[in-house]
Amino acid sequence: MTERTGPAVLDPEALWPAPRATDPVAATVAVPGSKSVTNRALLLAALAAEPGWLRRPLRSRDTLLMADALRALGVEIEETVPSSSSLGRSPETLGEVWRVIPAGLYGPATVDVGNAGTVMRFLPPVATLADGPIHFDGDPRSHERPLHGVLDGLRTLGARIEDEGRGALPLTVHGSGSLPGGRVTVDASSSSQFVSALLLSGARFQQGLEVRHTGDTLPSVPHIRMTVDMLRAAGAQVDAPEDGGAANTWRVTAGALLGRDLVVEPDLSNAQPFLAAALLTGGRVTIPDWPVRTTQPGDALRDILTAMGGDCVLDERGLTCTGTGRVRGVDLDLSEVGELTPGIAALAACADSESVLRGIGHLRLHETDRLAALCAEINGLGGDVTETADGLRIRPRPLHGGVFHTYDDHRLATAGALLGLVVDDVRVQDIATTGKTLPDFPELWHGLLGAKA
Ligand SMILES: O=C(O)C1=C[C@@H](OP(=O)(O)O)[C@@H](O)[C@H](O)C1
Numbered sequence: 001m002t003e004r005t006g007p008a009v010l011d012p013e014a015l016w017p018a019p020r021a022t023d024p025v026a027a028t029v030a031v032p033g034s035k036s037v038t039n040r041a042l043l044l045a046a047l048a049a050e051p052g053w054l055r056r057p058l059r060s061r062d063t064l065l066m067a068d069a070l071r072a073l074g075v076e077i078e079e080t081v082p083s084s085s086s087l088g089r090s091p092e093t094l095g096e097v098w099r100v101i102p103a104g105l106y107g108p109a110t111v112d113v114g115n116a117g118t119v120m121r122f123l124p125p126v127a128t129l130a131d132g133p134i135h136f137d138g139d140p141r142s143h144e145r146p147l148h149g150v151l152d153g154l155r156t157l158g159a160r161i162e163d164e165g166r167g168a169l170p171l172t173v174h175g176s177g178s179l180p181g182g183r184v185t186v187d188a189s190s191s192s193q194f195v196s197a198l199l200l201s202g203a204r205f206q207q208g209l210e211v212r213h214t215g216d217t218l219p220s221v222p223h224i225r226m227t228v229d230m231l232r233a234a235g236a237q238v239d240a241p242e243d244g245g246a247a248n249t250w251r252v253t254a255g256a257l258l259g260r261d262l263v264v265e266p267d268l269s270n271a272q273p274f275l276a277a278a279l280l281t282g283g284r285v286t287i288p289d290w291p292v293r294t295t296q297p298g299d300a301l302r303d304i305l306t307a308m309g310g311d312c313v314l315d316e317r318g319l320t321c322t323g324t325g326r327v328r329g330v331d332l333d334l335s336e337v338g339e340l341t342p343g344i345a346a347l348a349a350c351a352d353s354e355s356v357l358r359g360i361g362h363l364r365l366h367e368t369d370r371l372a373a374l375c376a377e378i379n380g381l382g383g384d385v386t387e388t389a390d391g392l393r394i395r396p397r398p399l400h401g402g403v404f405h406t407y408d409d410h411r412l413a414t415a416g417a418l419l420g421l422v423v424d425d426v427r428v429q430d431i432a433t434t435g436k437t438l439p440d441f442p443e444l445w446h447g448l449l450g451a452k453a
């Protein structure tokens, strides 16, 4: 068994010369595990009545923050890589295994949420179940990201939370070891994570939970389905709107959760830049282990990349996307798959016609204001991108080199790398910010370009 450490901290001002593709790419890229699945699995395992296992979890800033936070509350998490000799296969094939041993949750403790939406939103409900005060803080951006739905919801359900009226971080949850639970309404139009956060801990509330979303729009619905799916797999009884329940209403019955032995799927949203590279360069990229059935929103890439002129085939090898080098402009509602926007915007900037991306106003409150950042950075390379009320209008223009700033946003960084494939002299500032969900990105990207058919 080998202990592993987290990613190194690098210079945020450093400029990374994005490699230019001289030939069509032709590669198979094994993408690490899903951030959203890993962090839900860690949390559910920590709340279970027995130990559980995560196989091939994502090791990245967001997931290490989640693991460290749960450890701070008393949960034991053992990180191991199986030895190749005992199993006759390479550790790379088998991946890492994390064993989660639940324990009584207690404070005082301090949780660093970084800029991870899944940590800042999913953990305050867990903290209400701890005995003692749990203080939450994170990166400066975490103070600006909306949290009110979770905090107001928890207060209605019986929690005591001190946030000096900010409705945001930093804050302290005064856990009393249990929460009454019951019914609550939440406006989750700024983040689906409000609903997921309450549901994930809901089975451990004394009366369970009923949460009803009251806002006009609800982004990232597949991520709520992922929450429901994973809760059910952990033995929870959940009623959801898509199963004939009331609109915008979810119910979790109080009860114990089972420990699971779960293999984490590859992160399909992190597969996006590699697949998009096939479209841009007229090449071919295969992502192995693409799940046949999944709640990950990234599965929509099959349709999106097809609409943009690619050919996508899902078979026993995984998902293979082939491009012609010509990208088609699109008019798309991305509300269900908002996290794919930066990569789609980069593709659209190189398309043969205008694109309109809709339903993504909530991206102004993501890692950075993604709509403003994409306009500034693509336009800085000679592009023509404008913000609309709920998205972006992208008119393709000949692009030139320059610095692509990333604003501590992993998906801005991968969007810059994509443009660098077809534009000379693009330098991506702080490529290390990809460590939020994909610390190996620079190596994988160079591997993509160096691979032989
Ligand atoms: O629940 C999740 O794992 C996520 C939900 C989405 O958040 P929003 O609903 O805030 O967009 C998504 O963008 C984020 O990357 C991950």
Ligand SMILES: C=C(OP(=O)(O)O)C(=O)O
Binding pocket: 115, 116, 117, 118, 339, 366, 367, 411, 437
């Ligand atoms: C929006 C994202 O992350 P978070 O979980 O921090 O909200 C994202 O990964 O694109």
